[in-house]
Amino acid sequence: NEGGQRLDNLLFKKCKGVPKSHVYTVVRSGQVRVNGRRADAAYRLQIGDVLRIPPMRVASANGEQAAIAGAELKVHLPVLYEDEALLIVDKPAGIAVHGGSGESFGVIEALRRQRPQARFLELAHRLDRETSGILLLGKKRSALLALHQMFRESGQAGAVGAADKRYQVLVCGRWSEPLRHVRLPLLRYLLSSGERRVRVADDGRAAHTVFRLLARWERFSLLEAELRTGRTHQIRVHLAHLGFPVAGDEKYGDYTANHALAREGLKRMFLHAWQMRFPHPVDGRRMVVQAPLPEALTRFVERLATPESLANGR
Known part of the structure; x- marks a missing residue:
């Protein structure tokens, strides 16, 4: 009766009381088996699959889960825009968009707990835990599906309904080009610890980023x-x-540089989703949403010396 359901969603249903972070851990470590083999959490189960679930400890009702609930309620999520179909928040750095993969809770869990009257609330896209800025959520299934289609079209040249997503990022090093198109394919892979990483590889998926100085x-x-x-x-x-790691990036950045940056006052990754232009999922009107640079990032930039003049390509 579970044909077509994602593996992780089935496990959450069958293993009520087990923290989501632990469910993802046992999947990544290979303790969950589908037809005798490892399976990704996103695998969709087929009729006839044999699923092995290892023994798992259930969290106490008034222990870990209570602590998680308390943490959720303290999350501050500024609302940038809201109507009957759409909710846009300014996600702070340091919180995941959803629980799992080592995170006890995330933005979606916090919003659902803070808005118990909401009948429908789902993420339209994702941001890394360390990244701050604009995050879209659907308040109706029809709006969510339209947003998903919009993000799919964002990678298609000339797509009318695509989203225009802009980030501000501070990198280590002296970038010289006013405008640069970077087209490098990206491949996802797993470390021996089960942690997911990404690298540039010829057999990866096409990826295109435009950088402006x-x-x-x-x-x-x-x-x-x-x-x-x-x-x-x-x-x-x-x-x-390209040799310009994001300042404060603990996963792909420069460890020595990040350690020095922390002493100078930058204690997070300097990557912020500051602007998005997109058609409204219901009526199609053009939306322009902006999230100001967080105070911690603004203070760090202000402490730097006066920037060089960029006139004439200097």
Whole structure:
């Protein structure tokens, strides 16, 4: 009776009381088997599949789950726009968009707990835990499906209904080009620990990022990144591959540089989804939403010396 359902969703249903983070851990480590083999959490079960679920400890009702609920209620999510079909929030850095993969809770769990009257509330796309900025959610299934279609079309040249997503990112190094199109295919893979990573590879999926130089200092450059496709960790991996790691990026960045940056006051990754242009999922009107640069990032930039003049390509 579970044909077509994702493996992780079935496990959540069958293993009530087990933290989602632990469910994802046993899947990544290969303890969950489908037809005797490892399976990804996104695998859709087929009629006739044999599923092995290992023994798992259930969390106490008033222990871990209560602590998670308390943490959710403290999450501050500024609302940038809201109507009957759409909710747009300014996600802070350090919180995942949803629970699982080592996270006890995320934006969607926090919003559902804060809005118990909401009949429908689903993520339209994702942001990395360390990334702050604009996040769209559907409040109706029809709006959610339209948003999903919009993001799928974002990687298609000339698509009328595509979203225009812009990020501000501070990189280590002196970027020289005012405008640069980066087309490097990206491949997702797993470390031995089960952690997901991405690298540039010829057999990866097509990925296109447009970078514009906004300001430059002796050690840093401030860029605007426009996503033409929406691959996992796309901006971070493209920049790291080019030799300009994102300041504060613990996954793909420079460990030594990040340690020094923390002493200088930058204690998070400098990547922020600051603007999005897209057609409204119901009436099609053109939406333009902006999220100001967080105070912690603004303070760090203000402490840097006056940026160089970029006139005449300097």
